[in-house]
Amino acid sequence: MKILVCIKQVPDMESRFVPNSNATWYEERDLAFRVNEYDEYAIEQAVRVKEGLGGAADITVLSIGPARVVEAIKKGLAMGADRGVHIRHDEPSRLDAWQIASIIAAFAKDKSFDLIFTGLQSQDRGSAQVGPAVAEMLGYACVTTVVAFELDGTQLTLRREMEGGLCQVVRVGLPAVITCQLGLNTPRYPTLPNIMKARQKELLTFAASDSLPPEALSVTEKVYLPEKKGRGLVLEGEVNELAEKLIAILKEKTAVLR
């Protein structure tokens, strides 16, 4: 079983974000980067498939970006992937989803992966395009928003999450692209021995320019802070005073406190 996991490195979403000086992206300085949360479910699921097959699987973890993304790849290796692939691009924020998917598809097309896992979406852009686009380019089946995964031979039984607490159960054959949603699994923490072992694992580096379509189909015109429209009252200050003020407001404006 050959498995590819496509991951992205993103900033911690609890950070404060500001546009960069030319308003083309967010300012990356001072941000702490980590593996995109949804992609951690993808890595975990790949490793579980391998464990379920008694180790009879080979997992490649791929990421596109500048040198810093090697940290994300190493986390994937420490969680149990066998090989890392770093596709270097200094400014991936300038690429659109179609270009990103094209790079991944170009890498994957002659490698006969049985399963490709990725996150439902990235936490920064959140466009949810890359997974299904890769599948379309490779001619693979694709099931998105997966919250339960079962492999039986070459058949997958999956639950995909829909709105309003509803799930859909589908069955599909390999090869397939699976995009992983929150709730699919609980990603493991890499143990120290596994972090050490990961250092010995193969890490291949390619330049994105080898397979990059030169023109994006869509471009980011600008990045900006949201307009504070219809914003309510903002209370700041000492905690006890805040509590007094808030209770006074609740008494005045709601029927909840009397």
Added chain:
Amino acid sequence: MKALLVAEYRQGKLLESSYELLAFAARLNAEIAMFVVGEESQAPTFGGKVYLAEASTYGEYNPALHKRLILEAVRQESPDAIVFLHSAYGWDLAPRLAVALKAAQVSEISAVTPEGFEVPLCNAKLRRLVKPRTSPVVLTIQAGTFSYAGEGGGTPKVIRLALPETISSLQSLGYEIAEKKEVDLSKAAVIVSAGRGVGKKENVEVVASLARALGGELGATRPVVDSGWVDHSRQVGSSGQTVSPKLYVACGISGAIQHIAGMKKSEFVVAINKDKDAPIGEVADVLVVADLLQLIPALLARLGK
């Protein structure tokens, strides 16, 4: 400007959210045709062309077949934009169509401006203006943002679509309720919800004590539920319950779109957050900039609890 709007049909019914597509198309001043895999009795009430394929033949969810049906409608209609909801159906199908047409895709559009489409970035803490460079374009629109006033109506002119064969590798085995709702938050007058900002499971009790003091129910965001800190039956948001209490208190909730979708109809919203710029501030009547672990005990002391 011509737009083909892809409506959604699930469990034998047209989804009401499909009409949000019409509200969006009005912003584009587009000439409209709709598309749905459904059934004629459930066609959208819309006085224009509706391309219709039978769900009994093509399934309610079968992206490979639905993509081919949409491509057929695109061939007949030649739209400038193909528009989906940014939903489990739309975000699944749209990229396949975009690749097949080599069209630019813009996801989760929250506003239309003369320079391009506005989409959220970093959990809506920022906005990004995107300009597509192709025609046609594939668009998905943010759920609940373009509200349909219900005007229009009319009888659709149905154009039937069919494929020469219906072979597909995907088999749909039906629907399941994710988990049963033991707590009906939709009836609660007061809801006090915990977000990731509570930090750890033990701190949920602090939020729950405020809920009790206000005579309300405890709610939670998706990440808090998925961490196992609060039961799923208390989840508020697009994958949980939609609520409209008299008072909603959001504790340590940054305000992801999926959460706001479930609580924005609340009559009065109080947010308690350390981050003054958290997007929850946009829907809050009062944003208290404070550490909930300090503020809530101070509130409880004054509420005599």
